[in-house]
Amino acid sequence: MSTDKNDNKIKILVIEDDPVITEFLCTGLRYEGYEVTPRTTGKAGLDALQQATFDLIILDVMLPDIDGFEVCQHIRNHASNIPILMLTVKKAISDRVRGLDSGADDYMTKPFSFDELLARIRALLRRSGRIHESKRLQAGAIVLDLQTREVTKDGKKINLTPTEFGLLELFMRHPHRVFTRETLLNRVLGYDYDGGTNIIDVHISHLRSKLGDRPPRLIRTIYAVGYAFYPEETST
Amino acid sequence: MRAWDKLSLRARLGLLYTVLLVFSVVLVGCYSYWNIWQLFISNKSSQLRARAKPIIEHWLIDNDLANSDNPHLKLNPQKAFILARDLTSRDTVAIVLNQKGDIIANGKRLPEEPEAPTPDKHYLRRALAGENEVTYRSQVNGKPVLVLLIPLRPQPASPRIFGVIQMSTLLTDIREILFHHGAMLVSLVAIILILGIGTGFWLIGASLKDLQVLLVSCDQISKGNLSQRVSVKNHRDEISRLAVSFNRMIEKLEATFASQQRFVANAAHELMTPLTGLRGSLEVLLRGAQDDPSAMARLSKGMYREVNRLIRLCEQLLGLSQLESSSNVNKQPIVLSEFFNEFKADAQVLAGGRSLTIQQGPCVKVSADPDLLKQILLNLLSNALRYSPSETPVVIGWKLVVGEVEIWVSDQGQGMDAETLSHAFEPFYQGKNTVVSGDKGIGLGLSLAKSMVEAQGGMIRIESEPGKGTTVSFTLPLK
Incomplete structure (x- = not known):
């Protein structure tokens, strides 16, 4: 990892005590291009917040030392508007309400789908203005419109099946990255x-x-x- | 008897009450009717006697009979007739009989005067024998009459009897009065019965109303509404007491149900955490991390741990459910020192490199299930290892207490505060303690140990001091 690249990366703080959940969150999120800092206790999480700035916090409710709700309130009391995504096993509505009341921006119950978690992270980052996801992806002469799901090359419309569209979108989002056939299969056709x-x-x-x-x-x-996808260098 | 069994309690009580009421009221009515009849008759007879007495005395004096000593005195029919005539009136007729019982004079002269009944030999003999108050009832032409026999004596106290006066009076007037009285009595009895049965049924219904309420509540509770309670106002009678104890029973049931539900919810909750780890790890692998050997290794290790945790949890849940029936407990005599010699190997595996001491206690035999005993000790030992630093020792030992053996597992770890201690045996309760060495537990170990100890007839207790360590001890019966 080169240091100058890290500055552009979205930084996520994961406060979760379960080692396995922490492990897959870190691995999965890093693969998506996020920079992840894991902490296992509420206190350690709050300390990490003092030392560095983060773009998003994933917070478990059941922490060994301080309750997740309290951590959330603590962060909010320090007037920070950093997006907080809460994770918990409890499904009771009162808990959801309590989570949102304590200042969380979103709430996910375990066991959650990692895809959904990513979608929610993106939504939270968009809402807080930390990323400006364009509605179109462009690589050379190829333009992919995510909203209308239309692909054009040199202005001419190309008709793609949903699978082909999914493949092209994946390639255009991760240029130069090598995907195995297995991964492409899982990502485009489902696990x-x-x-x-x-x-x-x-x-x-x-x-x-x-x-x-x-x-x-x-x-x-x-x-x-x-x-792997290598877009045409339009300029330079 | 079958029809009786089919009746409702209310109908049965009502019927019983009605029968008793009818019986007692009819009895009282009959007695009072008879009593009045007797009163009338005795009244009438004393009235007649009172009227006859001066007339007879006068007649005796007038005929010089009062002082007559003649034992063979014969009644003159003319004289006797005067007496009979004097004693006869509109409703009463008198006849005079001699010593032999023959009629010598009959007072009836006028047609409106009643007929005299033929003298009854039996009563006449009694009167001639000297009985003064012979009274009986007879009939003349189908009409009831009251008959009085008065022996004739020269002096009231004289033993000599020279004749008998038979006075008879018609009872038709008394009968009429009594008929009216009887009719009144019958209507009164009818009214009493109607009112009595009515109020009786109403009272029975009112006192059984609470029972009905109880029945309806039971019905609703049996349909699954455990929050239902029976409301009864009066707290004295048996039904109210039944309702109160019924409520108490339902409360206990509800609490048991709630704790069962809590247990299931907790168990599901405990299953969710490892499942989250498994699902997330798998997703991340499938999304592409499988292409990276180091990520693959890390995630698979985590998944392996989670699967093991799930298996452990399922085993413990299964263990708890098996302990519910005591038939799964196979008690047999165990020599503790031999058992611990065997156990040491297993314990050492669990403890890894940690210092583990088994203090040999007195040589005793206990009655216990060896598999359960092993599981209890492994549970307690893994708790002790988990919550104490790896450089501190864990000690297991046993000692004799009154009639029992107490086995203890002791660590020098962080101990528990009072709150954690009070919930220590609750399933899935995990204190705020952080795990010092090894995996996080599931929260079933102590409650499982408690169930296993109790299934063998022992008791478990826990002593702990924050910062100093924890000792869990349980008892087993001696063999």
Whole structure:
């Protein structure tokens, strides 16, 4: 990790005492490009807040020392408007209300889906103005509109199936990143898709032909691994 | 008897009450009717006697019979007739009989005067024998008459009897009065019965109303509404007392149900945490972390830990549910020193490199289930190891107390505060203590240990001082 790159990254503080949950949160969030600082107690979390600034806090309600609600109130009392996402096992409405009343911005009950967690994190960051997610992704002549789900190349509309659209979106969001066929399958067709990875090759070849992708390709085959997306450098 | 069993309690009590009421009121009515009849008759007879007495005395003096000593005195029919005539009136007729019982004079002269009944031999003999107050009832032409026999004596106290006067009077007037009286009595009895039965049924209904309320409440409770309570005003009678104890019983049931629900909720809650870890780790792996061997290793280790935790939790839940039936407890005599020699190996595995001492106590035999005993000790030992620093020792030992053996597991860890101590045996309760070494527990260990000790007829207690350590001791019966 290069230090100058870290400055642009969104910083997330995870206050959670369960080591396994902390582990997957850190790993998963880092893969999504966030910088994660894990803390296992409320006190340690508050200390971390004093030392550094964060863009978002993921806070567990059941902490060994201070109650999550109290931590939340403590943060809010110091006039910080940092987005707080609370995690808890309790499903009772009173607990939700209490969580939101104590100053949390959102609330998720365990066991939660990691995809949903990411979606909520993005929503919280957007709302607080920490990221400006554009509604369009652009790579060279290719423009992908996330709202209308339309793809154009040089202004001409290209008709893509939902799977092809999902693949292109994933590639355009993570340029240069190498995805294995397995990962592409899971990300685009869902975790419970029960088929061979060859289907990904079929979808990629369709996508390539629709995009008019000729060597040197935008979507390159990485031998024995998978695929990666290399957008055309429009300038420079 | 079957029809009687089919009746409701209210109908049965009402019927019983009605029968008793009818019986007693009819009895009282009959007695009073008879009593009045007797009163009338005795009144009438004394009235007649009172009237006859001066007339007879006068007649005796007039006929010089009062001082006559002649034992063979014969009644003159003319003289006797005068007497009979004097004694006869509109409703009364007198006849005079001689010593042999033959009629010598009959007072009836006028047609409106009543007939005299034929003298009854039996009563006549009694009167001739000297009985003064012979009174009986007879009939003349189907009409009731009262008959009085008065022996004739020269002097009132004289033993000599020279004749008998039979006076008879019609009882039709008395009968009429009594008929009216009887009719009144019957209507009174009817009114009393109607009112009595009515109020009786009403009273029975009113006192059984609470029972009805109780019944309705029971019905609702049986449909699952445990928050229902029976409300009864009076707190003295049996039904109210029943309602009160019924309420108490329902309260206990409700508390048991609530604790059961809490337990299930807690168990589900405990399952959720490892499941969250598992699901999240799997998702992260599937999203692409599987391509990174180091992430893969870290996440799989965590998942392995979570799966183990789930298995442990399920085992303990299963253990708790099995202990509910005592048939799963296989008690047998155990020599404690032998048992601990075997146990030491298992304990040492659990303790790892930590210092673990088993203090041999007196040589005794206890009655216990060896598997349960082992589980209890492993539970207590893992708690002791978890909440004490790794450099401090854990000690297990036993000693004799009155009639029992007390086994203890003692650590020198952080101890518990009073609040944690008071909840220590509650399922899923975890104090604010931080785990010093190893995994976080589930919160079932102590409550499971308690159930296991109690299933073997022992008691468990916990002593702790913050900062100094904790000792858990339990008793087992001696063999």
